[in-house]
Amino acid sequence: MGEQENAHLLEPGLLAAWLAARSIVRGLALPVPDHGGWRVDTGLPKEIRRYVSSEPVPGISALAASIHRPHIFIKMCCSGEQLLKLLPPRWQLRPAGFFMTHEGSLHAPALPAGYRLDVATSQAITTARIFTGDGAVAASGHAVEHAGVFVFDRIVTEAAHRRRGLGRVLIAALGARQRSASARRVLVATEDGLKLYASLGWHTQSAYSTATIT
Structure with a gap:
């Protein structure tokens, strides 16, 4: 950029x-x-x-x-x-x-077969994990709402489970825990994640x- x-x-x-x-x-x-x-x-x-x-x-x-x-x-x-x-x-x-920031709806795709989603919120911090059938963590992410922003953090899909839509599932699951409609959704993407987030409607505000x- x-x-x-x-x-x-x-x-x-x-x-x-x-x-x-x-x-x-x-x-x-x-x-x-x-x-x-x-x-x-x-x-x-x-x-x-x-x-x-x-x-x-x-x-x-x-x-x-x-x-x-x-x-x-x-x-x-x-x-x-x-x-x-x-x-x-x-x-x-x-x-x-x-x-990057996001406005509008976050569409929740179907979880691929063979995976299980777990979402929990503790002390305002939401953690989402996607598990394989044998209990291994295939993807995970975190979010918190604070001071007018809803921040997505450490959205990670393990290498063996990429390109299956798990990142999209995580973003939607975390976003569903947003309390205030006025809170701005924010994250910082890596170069690898930039295309995924852009395809989900996120916009780059700055390098x-x-x-x-x-």
Whole structure:
């Protein structure tokens, strides 16, 4: 996605709501304002923290220059080329993401034969899993509604079960737990998932680029 395609910047409020909801669904600390965007202290072995902003902001260059260790991520709603221009040479891009939204109905396809769907909501977090006949997890995903957004997260279909419509079933099952009709449906897709979500009526609002030190 080039600079022209990313000319319309994502609304900061939408990004902030998604980031907070994402933190809730993953059991992380809520984001705090930092360097013109937000910081999430993840505290994970391969991700100490992430800095996220809705557009290129001057403070990012100074922030990146002060960081010399791996496992700290800078994420921004812009193209990878735009992000790299703000960072020292030691920073490298990670695979591209796409910030997407959906309006309208989510159609629920039939579950293919031989699979079983389980959906449960606990403490506002909904988890959907699709099992094979022998009890193995073939696909799974999570969702949460918070601050005016309904966020889909970690929608995964195992390699042996792809191209059978399981991702569509998961999205519909999770979306059925949305309480407020006014909540905006949001997710960040990988490049692999982009075509699936586009076929389901999702629209790309912005590139979502990531860089880190390796």
